[in-house]
Amino acid sequence: MDATEAAAVLARARQGDSEAFRELVERHGRNVFRLAFRMTGNEQDAEDVVQEAFLRAFRQLGRFESRANFGTWLYRIVANCSVDLMRAKQSRHDISRSESLDDAVELPAIDAAGPDRLAQSAEIQARVREALSGLSPLERAAFILRHHEGRSIEEISKTLDLGTSAAKHSVFRAVKKLRIALAPLRSQES
């Protein structure tokens, strides 16, 4: 689909043409899933985010500015849906996640040798996943956008509707918590 064709499809979708919206879902579905998976770290949650993101996009299409990039706009929706879903899960399960860095959980050391081996081991990944789950939804989202998605602080603040300082603080706190939680693994490496 070339740019003119894509713009035409988008214009029709904005007029309420559901067939045109179907084309957008088909076109962006896989990318949306990939991002949702990275943000949530869970396949089922990612599926929920995909669904909610497209529904939200459809409801908000009237507010989308035609000169903006649809992919970027959708990206923001997916990121925010992920944060909302993680927040909802957090309050539903009443997970009293620590907000204090002093209470960041330090994971016990594991037996393994060599940094390369460590990085590749499934156990290391499980520990990292556990450490990531100790972050607040906003910290996790900001960190994933910075670390995995390569977004700048400025872009993160726009994506998550945060001020620059809040976006920066979210990344800093995430890194601090991860550094504390993964300290035993680092000592294995050195």
Added chain:
Amino acid sequence: MSTHYSEDDLTLYYYGEAPSAGFGAARRKADIERHLQQCSDCARLYREIADTLAMVVAEEAPERGERYGLEVWQRIRHQLPEAEAKFGWFTGFTKVAGLAAVAAMLVIAAFIAGRFSTNPSNLANPANPANVANSANSANPANPANPSNPSNPSNPANPSNPSNPSNLGNPGLALLVSDVADHLERSERMLTDIMNTSNPGDISMEQGWAEDLLSTSRLYRQDAVEAGEQSIATILDDVERNLLEIVHSPSKISAADLEQLRRRIDAAALLFKVRVMSEQLRDREAAPADRPSPRASTSKIS
């Protein structure tokens, strides 16, 4: 070297971002690089950060087939709002226009019928008292036909007149309504974060967030006052007062201070008010621009 770089500076450095963007950023980067070669403390801290972050590798997302988009579409298609409800302004407009045409035809028919049923002598005689009363009546301010009557649609004071600033046909107001709705939703998220924080501790992140919201809120409040949207201005004022409390609280907040902050938010029923107002604004936003929208300024939330 006597000064050390903070963990935050080194984190930004790791990601290739300058601590303060703009002029001199490249120089700052070079300074850090040089410092790390000379300072063993900072070099150790940087190594810790780099080693930690090197461990966090992206997990491969499970593969999704070519037809995944179509599968998603099948799942959501029945949940999509009806096109007419969502994008109903056009279809709504045609319906209204149709009804208006029918109404106009009925009025014309009634007028013609009235003309024919009226005593011709009355129509012909300008001195007839009934006719004098009729002409006086058209100048009566209470007469709906009088342009100065507020209920007359041609009167700019009438909310149904598109020139009335309260009508969202006014693009500036429509923008304000939409922006304030977004702003209130963001504020609600932030306040919810404060209310749900499980433990007292560092709220510097929330404070940074509150500070940003505060400056935006002031601008919107000013715009709302100028647009005569008093209820929007009032709720923004309420929000600002609480944001200010958050900004001015100590970053390492004690359990007692946090509790006090929450009690203040609770006592003002702020979250409820914010939610109701943002819903009202969304409704106004969704209302077609060619019909009068419910004026938020008349519905006070208390």
